[in-house]
Structures are given as structure tokens and as C-alpha cells.
Amino acid sequence: MLEFDGLHKSYGPNRVLDGVSFAVAPGSMFGFCGSNGAGKTTTMRIALGLVRADAGEVRWQGRSLDQALRRRIGYMPEERGLYPKMRVGEQLAYFARLHGLDGAAAARAAEHWAGRLGLGERRRDPVEKLSLGNQQRVQLAAALVSRPEVLILDEPFSGLDPVGVDALAEALLEQVRGGVPVVFSSHQLDLVERLCDAVGILARGSMVAAGPVAELRRRESGRLLRVVVPDAPPGWAAVLPGVRVVSEQAGDTLLELGPGADDQAVLAAALRTGRVAHFAWREPSLVELFREAVAEPAGEAAA
């Protein structure tokens, strides 16, 4: 189990992480979502020892991560980084050795991963001569070359074309099948929904929702009601007790019903405004779960 436990981090008065906790089981993929600046990168950097947490720790198989354990993590930073003038093969072998492989094993691993990711013929080229897509592949190879026990990838899909996305997804799924826990952050929620066993949504420095996508959906469903009332005046539902307006656009209204709210009362109110074109419970997409989760709490007061 890869456990992130109660991480706190502040930069001066700016509180970046405020008790982030989640766990990733071996052989599962965890999608890490959150708006820009929510603290995803900081969380990952803490796991890699690049940032020191003010409180909390990250554990792998029950042991708090130290420099030796961190060497077993494959990492892809958000800011891609390779030596531009170093050859692909040598670069991969170098990173493999920094992770503890001996010279011969590192060379073999470098060759293997270069071949696997379609870089076999570019092994002797400096990285700067490669296309951006190929550089991204080298970056992934650098994360995988040391046969890591854990993968932590910061925005691995950003900047990839659809073919590249599929190739990367396949490579990650293979790691998962091999028993490696994979954590990656992404803004591409459809991808997260498709690939991940579990997701975590980070907002304002804490995990506002975490768990399997299906479970999150179930938790939210039965609470979201879509009502289309073309003739209703704006704000028609705001006065109903126990009801929160999630979105409202030209009468197409999404409502969240609190525990004590009565859906029949909502229907009655809707009918009072005129014609009701649509009235149904709906299962939220991950995008909606995300929007819902990251919405400012102050939104209750605002319109």
C-alpha cells in the first residue's frame, strides 16, 4: 500500500496542503485531479523528497519513505527534464544507475525500454534532436527504466497526441498488471475515468473526494436532479428548502437535494413555473463530480 497520510505544507502564509490523505493499493491506478494550484504537484514532490512536508508522511508497504525507498519510485515531473545534449541510451542508463542498477543491468534496461517505447533507432541521438513526442517517450522511459516498485507521474498525458495517449495508457496499465501502484495527476478527466481504479479530487489543499469512480458516483447520485423548465424565471429553485442550485442555464437547472429535501416539492415548484420538459435524477460524470467537489464553499452564499 502506498499511503499519503495527513500531509501539511505552507509557504509562509500560503497554506498549500491542509491534511491530504489517500492510499493506493498495489496494482491499481489512482487518478489525481484538482484545479491548478490545488496542491497536486506539491503532494507528489513531498513523496519524492523534493519538498519537505510540515506534517504528515508518505509510506510504502508500511515504511515511511526515505532516500533508499524513494529510489524505487519511478517519477515523471510536471516540468519535463532531460539532459538536452546527452544521448538517449546513455541518459536512460544514467538514470537507471542513479536508481541503483549496476552498469550492465542499467545498459540492458536502457536498451530494453528504448526498444519498447519505439526509440530503438534513436538510442544514439542526443535528446534535443528528438521530436517533442519522442522526448516525452524518453521521459517515460526514464521513469520506468529502473523497474520501479511505485510510479508517480505528474501530468503524464499533457501534450500528447491521441496515439501517444493510448501508448502511454497501455504502458501504465501494463505496470499496474505487474503489481505496481500508479499515481498520476491529470486534467483530462475522461482519461482518469477510463483508466483509474480510484480517483482523488484535491481542492484548496485537502482531499474533497476520494475513492473508486463508481462509488463516488453512487454517493452523489440520488442527490442530483435535472429539471428543464423553459419558462421559469432565473433563480426559481433557490428558495426551495434543502435544495442547492448547482447550475442554471435558460431553465435547464441542475439541483442538489439535501438530506431532508423533497423531490416532489421540487416538481410541484417546477410545475408552478409553467411547462416541465425534463425531470430526472442523474448520475454525475466525473467532470461534474470534480466541479462539485472543487466549487468554492462560499458558492452557497453566491448566486
Place this chain on the structure above:
Amino acid sequence: MTSSGPRTPGSAALVRMVAAREVSSRLRDKNFIVSSVVILVLLLGMMGFQVAVSGGDEPSRLAVVADDGRLGPALEAQGEAVGVDVEVVDVPDEAAARAAVEAEEVQAALVDGTGPAPELVLADRDPALEAVVGGAVSGLAVSDRLLEAGVDLQSLPEVAVSPIGGEEGDGQQVVVAIIGVVLLYGLLILFAQFVAQGVVEEKASRVVELLLATMRPWQLLAGKILGLGLLGLGQIVVIAVVGVTGALALDLVDVPGELIGTVASVVAWFVLGYAFYACVFAVAASLVSRQEDLGSVLAPASMVLVLGFFVALQAAGDPDGTLATVTSFVPGLSPLVMPVRQAAGEVTGGEVALAVVLMLVTIALAVRLGGRVYSGALLRTSGKTKLREALRAERG
């Protein structure tokens, strides 16, 4: 997972890997190879120039007809006194002597040197050689006459020589030290720049984040400085060996032992100077994220280096002046100034030791403080980091 699974490399192994990467990537860098070759060519050229300028140093060969055994030594002694190397060749008779001059085997031939009518046969006129021969012949004649007259030559006063400018050959040592300091300055700038460029390259390409996920900042800094330092040391040693061998082979120096001593002290000061400047340059470089910004952060440290260089040149002329004396103890300036003063023979072992200790203390401080700044600044890849921010952000 196979049997060759990962193990945990220790600090030494990590530092070694970083150092090895620095060395191998520099050895493949065309600019580095070219600059190394240029330095060697310049050095050889300089020695060639020396040989050409002091071309008269080739010994003048002088044939002497039927020497009775006194003329040869007298000529050589006289030659040495006026600074002309004379090599005496015995020939049996006047005909052989003239033949040797015509064949240009010798520059001149002395016929009947101890007789009543000595004659110097020359291919071309050579005032220095003429003076040597004239002096030797007349000196010998005078002493012969005096001996005949019964004068006691043993009691003649001898002039005691006491040079004020230090021991003989110091001038030459200072020249060697100046050449050494020019090289030292050039290599310090070159290699400290390499370190700085390497630091910024890692920051600019963001590869530093990947590196720091596997090692601590100090290990990265140490590997970089050590790797490039070994390369720099290798280069200065090659230059020193080529220079000393060349100088000895071409006979450019009088006192080989002192030459080697001076060169060795220049090399030793390179090590100290490099350790300091590489650290300072690396730390300064860690504050910026683009090569373009490097100049501005390196300026203060570069100024110190340039200052040291000019003070060292000045010290060559006035090695025991106040400026030279004081600066030869100032850490940062001492690696450039002290070798010149050492070469001039103006310092005691104790003074050198004091300068070395001061320098070592400064290096230790630079490494400690610099390591903190470096750690704090490495992951701040946006624009320029302030020194104070970096110190505060150190992650330990």
C-alpha cells in the same frame, strides 16, 4: 524482478556517477577539446618564441690551434663571465682551423693564441665572441708576464657576489610564476564557468528535479565540482608537464629544480582556487534558470578573480610590497598572488601555510553556506531567486 535488482548506492557512488557523467560529457564537447588544444599550442608557441628570441644562446664553437691546455678553460671562463656560451674545439694546425671556419663547422678559429701574434679567423664578425677571445688571450698573457716577473697571483682579492634581488634565477622563477598565474586564471575562469553552465543547464532543462528525486543536492554539487575539477587538474598537469619538459628540453631555464617547485605550487594553488571558485560559481548559478542570466550573477565572483589576476601581475614586479603581501593572505586572491610571491622567494613556509589554512577555512564556509543556497534555489525554476529566499527555502 531479476537477481540484478536495484540496490541503494551510497553517497560516494552517487558522487562518482555524477562526476563521471560530467567528465564524459565534457570530453565529448568540441569546445572543450578545442580550448585544450589551443592552450597547449599557445604554450608550445610561447616556448618556441623564447627559443627564437634567445637564439644566440646556441654555444659559439671556437677552434683553437695547438692549445697547451690553458687557453680552452680560459676562453670558456671568459665566455661565461660575459654571458656567451663558448665551446672550444681543438684543431692540429692553422690550415685545419681555416678549413673548419670555411666549412662553417666553427664560428671562428684562434691561431697562435699564446704566441706573440694571436689571430682570430672569423666567418662573420661577432663582437661578443671577439671580446671573449680578446679578454681571454690578454688575460692569459698578463698572468704569464706577471708570473715571469715573480708576482704572487694567489693573494689577489676576490670579489664576493651578494645579489640583493634574492637568489640567482628568481627572475626566471617569477616569469614562470606569471605564466603559471595566467594559466591558473584562465583555467579557473574556464572550469568555474563549466560548473556554472552545468548547474544552469540542469535547472533550465528541469532535469534537476529528476536528479534530486534520487540524490541530495550536496551530492549533485560535489559530483559536479569533483568531476570538472579532476578534468581541470588533468589539464593543468598536462600543461605543466608539457611546459616543464619543453622548457628543460629547449634549455630555457637555468635551475630546473626551482622551475618544478614553482610549477608544483601553481598546480597546488589551482586545486584550492578551483574548489573555492567552483563552489561560489555553482551557487551563484543555482539562483538563475537561464544561461542568459548567468553573466549578471557571476559578475561579483568574476570580479574578485580578475582583481586577483591583476594584483598577481603587479606582485610579480613588487613581490614584497604591501599590496602583494596583504592580498597573498586574502582568501580568493591568495591562489593567484601567493604563487608569484613564492616564486620570488619572498615568503616563508609559515606564511604559505597561513594562506593555505585561511583558504581552506573559506572553502569550508563556502561549501556549507553554498550548499544551503544551492538546495534552496534548485527547484525554483521561475526567473531569478534571491539569495535570502534560497537560504530560507532550503529543504535540508
